[in-house]
Amino acid sequence: MLEAINLYKSYPAAGQKGKGTNAVNGVDLVLEDRMTYALVGESGSGKSTLSKMLTGLLPPTSGDVLLDGKSIFSLGRKESRLRFTQMQMVLQDSKSALDPRFTVYDSIAEPIRNLLNVPKQRERQMVAELMNKMELPDSLMNRRPNELSGGQQKRVCIARAISVSPQLVIFDEAMSGLDVIVRKSILELLKRLQEESGFTYLFITHDIDVALYIADHILVMKEGKLVERVCYTGSIECFKHPYSRMLLDSLLPEYLGQNA
Amino acid sequence: MLLTVNNLSVALKKSSRPIVQNLDLSIEQGNSLVILGQSGSGKTLTCKTITGILNRRRFEPSGEIIFNGKELLSMPPRKQREIYGAQIALIPQNPMTALDPSVRVGKQMAETLYLHTGLRGKKVKSKLLTALENAGLDRAEEVMQSYPHMLSGGMLQRVLIAMALMVDAKLIVADEPTTALDAEHRNAAVDAFISLREKGAAILLVTHDFGVASRLGGELLVMKDGKAIERGSVFEVLQAPGHDYTRALIEASRLYSLVPERRSLIC
Amino acid sequence: MFKKVLCNPQAVIGLVLIAVVLAAAVMAPMLAPHDPEAVDVTRKFAEPGKEYPLGTDQLGRCELSRLLYGARYSIGMSLPTLLVLSVIGLVLGCLSACSGKAVDRIFITVCDIFISFPSLIIAAAVIGVLGNGMQNIVIAIIISMWAWFTRMIRSYAVAEMGRDYILAARISGCSTFQIIVRHLIPNIMSQFLVYVSTGVASAILMVSGFSFLNLGLSAGAAEWGAMLNEARSSLYSHPELLIYPGACILITSAGFNLFGEALRDIIEPEEGQ
Numbered sequence A: 001m002l003e004a005i006n007l008y009k010s011y012p013a014a015g016q017k018g019k020g021t022n023a024v025n026g027v028d029l030v031l032e033d034r035m036t037y038a039l040v041g042e043s044g045s046g047k048s049t050l051s052k053m054l055t056g057l058l059p060p061t062s063g064d065v066l067l068d069g070k071s072i073f074s075l076g077r078k079e080s081r082l083r084f085t086q087m088q089m090v091l092q093d094s095k096s097a098l099d100p101r102f103t104v105y106d107s108i109a110e111p112i113r114n115l116l117n118v119p120k121q122r123e124r125q126m127v128a129e130l131m132n133k134m135e136l137p138d139s140l141m142n143r144r145p146n147e148l149s150g151g152q153q154k155r156v157c158i159a160r161a162i163s164v165s166p167q168l169v170i171f172d173e174a175m176s177g178l179d180v181i182v183r184k185s186i187l188e189l190l191k192r193l194q195e196e197s198g199f200t201y202l203f204i205t206h207d208i209d210v211a212l213y214i215a216d217h218i219l220v221m222k223e224g225k226l227v228e229r230v231c232y233t234g235s236i237e238c239f240k241h242p243y244s245r246m247l248l249d250s251l252l253p254e255y256l257g258q259n260a
Numbered sequence B: 001m002l003l004t005v006n007n008l009s010v011a012l013k014k015s016s017r018p019i020v021q022n023l024d025l026s027i028e029q030g031n032s033l034v035i036l037g038q039s040g041s042g043k044t045l046t047c048k049t050i051t052g053i054l055n056r057r058r059f060e061p062s063g064e065i066i067f068n069g070k071e072l073l074s075m076p077p078r079k080q081r082e083i084y085g086a087q088i089a090l091i092p093q094n095p096m097t098a099l100d101p102s103v104r105v106g107k108q109m110a111e112t113l114y115l116h117t118g119l120r121g122k123k124v125k126s127k128l129l130t131a132l133e134n135a136g137l138d139r140a141e142e143v144m145q146s147y148p149h150m151l152s153g154g155m156l157q158r159v160l161i162a163m164a165l166m167v168d169a170k171l172i173v174a175d176e177p178t179t180a181l182d183a184e185h186r187n188a189a190v191d192a193f194i195s196l197r198e199k200g201a202a203i204l205l206v207t208h209d210f211g212v213a214s215r216l217g218g219e220l221l222v223m224k225d226g227k228a229i230e231r232g233s234v235f236e237v238l239q240a241p242g243h244d245y246t247r248a249l250i251e252a253s254r255l256y257s258l259v260p261e262r263r264s265l266i267c
Numbered sequence C: 001m002f003k004k005v006l007c008n009p010q011a012v013i014g015l016v017l018i019a020v021v022l023a024a025a026v027m028a029p030m031l032a033p034h035d036p037e038a039v040d041v042t043r044k045f046a047e048p049g050k051e052y053p054l055g056t057d058q059l060g061r062c063e064l065s066r067l068l069y070g071a072r073y074s075i076g077m078s079l080p081t082l083l084v085l086s087v088i089g090l091v092l093g094c095l096s097a098c099s100g101k102a103v104d105r106i107f108i109t110v111c112d113i114f115i116s117f118p119s120l121i122i123a124a125a126v127i128g129v130l131g132n133g134m135q136n137i138v139i140a141i142i143i144s145m146w147a148w149f150t151r152m153i154r155s156y157a158v159a160e161m162g163r164d165y166i167l168a169a170r171i172s173g174c175s176t177f178q179i180i181v182r183h184l185i186p187n188i189m190s191q192f193l194v195y196v197s198t199g200v201a202s203a204i205l206m207v208s209g210f211s212f213l214n215l216g217l218s219a220g221a222a223e224w225g226a227m228l229n230e231a232r233s234s235l236y237s238h239p240e241l242l243i244y245p246g247a248c249i250l251i252t253s254a255g256f257n258l259f260g261e262a263l264r265d266i267i268e269p270e271e272g273q
Helices: A047-054 A077-085 A104-115 A120-133 A150-162 A180-197 A208-214 A242-248 A253-259 B043-051 B077-083 B105-117 B122-134 B140-145 B153-166 B183-198 B210-216 B234-239 B244-252 B261-265 C002-007 C009-031 C063-098 C101-116 C119-130 C134-161 C164-171 C176-212 C224-234 C240-272
Strands: A002-012 A020-031 A036-040 A062-067 A087-090 A168-172 A200-205 A217-222 A225-231 B003-012 B018-027 B032-036 B059-067 B088-091 B171-175 B202-207 B219-224 B227-233
Touching: A002 A047, A020 A047, A020 A225, A036 A047, A036 A208, A047 A168, A047 A200, A077 A087, A077 A104, A087 A150, A104 A120, A104 A150, A120 A150, A150 A168, A150 A180, A150 C164, A180 A208, A180 B244, A200 A208, A217 A242, A225 A242, B003 B043, B018 B032, B018 B043, B018 B059, B018 B202, B018 B219, B018 B227, B032 B043, B032 B210, B043 B059, B043 B088, B043 B171, B043 B202, B088 B153, B105 B122, B105 B140, B105 B153, B122 B140, B122 B153, B153 B183, B171 B183, B183 B202, B183 B210, B202 B210, B210 B234, B219 B234, B219 B244, B227 B234, B227 B244, C002 C009, C002 C240, C009 C063, C009 C240, C063 C101, C063 C134, C063 C176, C063 C224, C063 C240, C101 C134, C119 C134, C119 C176, C134 C176, C164 C176, C176 C224, C176 C240, C224 C240
Parallel strands: A036 A200, A036 A217, A087 A168, A168 A200, B032 B202, B032 B219, B088 B171, B171 B202
Antiparallel strands: A002 A020, A002 A062, A217 A225, B003 B018, B003 B059, B219 B227
């Protein structure tokens, strides 16, 4: 459903004219329905730039992104906004991703108001359902972000992203900075949601542990290129690239002993 | 024992609500202790109390911290200064903000060295170079000439470790030293701590990451809600956690082990 | 927020001073014992007494009444000026921050050009072209201060635009206009109010400064700056006539400045958290 064709993005290097570094260096990518993808790489590998281009928030230097066969960079003003009914993104830092002056209700309702033309009553019902889905107690509805815990903020961000029932949800480092136990419960919840609603997920992460847990397809990125694509079957044997092996090396060593 | 903490409690002054409760721990020279816990478990506050950077206006510590036979909590601030920095070094969570961005790394290191040992002149450079090399930085000359922003997080982390090395700190306290780092630098940073330990320093490392704990090894203390709920060697605890909470923590930081083999159907 | 203001002594002092000046301006006709313009040359430089609590000036006009009516000029001119400036600043500043790099560059350059003109010269030029009158002073102040407001608000807005919730709002389908109105302006409001409250002080000083130089107001107007100017001629014989309006200007601008700065201190730690 989402296709990236030969994406390049270069930022002009300071001091040099014309010459620049390629943050993303020729990436081809196809995301299919109802799959979970993980894009793994260290910071500076260009994965964040890539995710911004996939959502159309950043124009590529060359190449194109097709959403259901249509380029997202050549849409009209209104269509361009409406692409967010099909793809949504959850940002890394949920605390700053929520407007400090908006209540939980307003934050979750915002995409519904902007993108789906529904009556007020239906909107209220939808937000209540979403909060229920994300296991957020109703009592939080009129709270502001600084009154919530980190895990609750993240849940609000996810609720906001899935409020318009998009086909694709991109998590841009959205699981880092969470406590392991909170992270686990949110990932479990996301898996359940996927089974219910058939979302496609793309996790952008530097945490190979999360990728192995949730994704069917793992893409390893290094220096702006996808160096390995693996269809993950539960065995880490399928990773061949030395960089991937190095990432795997940071896992709890015991497990490697059991399975390698 | 190099460091013994007896019955340490830290309370908020305003509400006298204890945040750390009756904590005991001890570290020997050449050994390491990992304090593991989620955010809000009081691990950072413990760390701050031991390194003497606790905000005494907000928090009220009680109990004993005995370092090298001297009690630190009741020591007058002037005497404390001789110990902190020189004998107890702190490696902060974010290496990016720990150094002055406008001063070259080498100069900052030399200043610190002078402050704690009074050493200056020709010997300084060779001492800094050895320290940087010992901390695992290959191009030490280059590092000394750089400004902090020119180095990666992992390299800065090692600069801080080198600074602890050069003043011959006996105890190195690291508060979440790996959180701001990428996986590959994370391993290297932990390895640097291991080599420090081999050189005879005692390491106190605070983390929420079981991966880091298992790589470092040594002793482990699991904290929850300000209390120590489990202690033992890292590998013992990892293999046979005695507390439900520890078990949940291990499981949550080892997500991939929960993946069933069913995935083979997809391909 | 209100509680914090009341707990901050600096803010309370500022508020009290502002309230005193506002009360004087509003109730001047009731409080003033005489007509501020009523000339009585037989009683010039009268000592303070029952009839003239603060004495009279060189034309025998009641000093107290003139001071009270002077508050009307200062407040009545600076507040509308600030209102217009706020609107201009918010609209242009936000637009500049939200539009592309090239447009932003143009805005900044134009602002820089206006900032580099001394305000006095602009005022002299405007009044020279448009003639005397209160509204012309207001226009002159607006022309000399709008660039400062626009730049300031632009810098607040640019800092805020870099925050993640703006990106999140875009992903939630907000148009640029919606982002400005719903997210940007409410979030820069607190910093903006601080700037406005200190801006009032400088506007008051400007009004008085212009009338001190006989720019804008008709001769004999009961404006503090103009009064200062008139009192200059009797500086050695009756220095108190210089002190009264001077003190009024000081109190008013100090009131707004104290309040504004206290407001900033109150807001800033909140942001740091």
